[in-house]
Every structure is written in C-alpha cells, then in structure tokens.
Amino acid sequence: MTRVFPRDEHFMRVALREAAEAADHGDVPVGAVVVRxxxxxxxxHNEREARGDPTAHAEVLALRAAAVxxxxxxxxxxxxxxxxxxxxxxxxxxxxARVARVVFGAPDQKVGAAGSVINPLQDxxxxxxxxxxxxxxxxxxxxxxxxxxxxxx
Numbered sequence: 001m002t003r004v005f006p007r008d009e010h011f012m013r014v015a016l017r018e019a020a021e022a023a024d025h026g027d028v029p030v031g032a033v034v035v036r037x038x039x040x041x042x043x044x045h046n047e048r049e050a051r052g053d054p055t056a057h058a059e060v061l062a063l064r065a066a067a068v069x070x071x072x073x074x075x076x077x078x079x080x081x082x083x084x085x086x087x088x089x090x091x092x093x094x095x096x097a098r099v100a101r102v103v104f105g106a107p108d109q110k111v112g113a114a115g116s117v118i119n120p121l122q123d124x125x126x127x128x129x130x131x132x133x134x135x136x137x138x139x140x141x142x143x144x145x146x147x148x149x150x151x152x153x
Contacts, residue, residue: 008103011035011081012137015105018045018058019083019144025050029144032058032082034066034075034099041078042066058082059090063097074098083141085112085134091120094130101131105141 018031022045034042044061091113121130
C-alpha cells in the first residue's frame, strides 16, 4: 500500500509552479522537485526546447540539482514530485539515483513509466524499487498541459 503524506499536495504545488515556467520558453509544462527531510533540494522544469537537449526533462534536471545540493548521486531518502508521470528515461534516472518515492500528478497514457504503460520503478528484477503515488493534483497538472497544447493549435 502506497502511503500518502500530508505534504504531498504542498510539494506538488511547488512542482506545478516550476511547470508553469516551462511554457514561458516554449517547453511542455512539466515541473519536478526533489525533497529530503521536508526541504526542496532540487527543482526544475522541462528545458528541452530552451537547451536543445532531448534529455532536459524536468525530472532529470531536478535530480541533477539535488545531486549538487546533496554532494553526490545517491539521493537516498528523497521524494521526487513531478507534475506528469515520468517517462522511461526519467524512470531510469530516478532508479539509478536511488530515489525512495515518486509522487506524480497526471498519468501519461502514452509513455508513462510509473504504471500507466510500463513500470520499471517497481520491477522486482531490478536492483532498486521506488514507491509510487500517482494522481496528486492531477486536474491542475492536466490543466497546464491542455492550455499549452490548445495554444499551439
């Protein structure tokens, strides 16, 4: 059973603020924050368009920022909050960083790698398993995504 912590909504709102910044430079509005012991240690939003980098997803950038803050790549005891369910690339980075828990907003029915399409985060064949909680403030996350894509049409 996945635990729901009282502060999940608070940190998802921080991730949603990050997501809104992505749209300002033409990136899909996805935001992520990494939290340890109740404090944000890494925060980012999508920057694929801004950087011209296919790996500049919010989750990867937030993990990188957290690694700098914490002084190493092992992000033990951390929780990653992201507005959209992580893709396979991000799930791999989350797993490699040894994140304890992922909380996401909207599910991604096309490339979701936290249970919607595939779930490497909890595959028993792999070394590290990550606790998952989905659907936190999903309506708000979907609203940002819909507005972004509606403006593009």
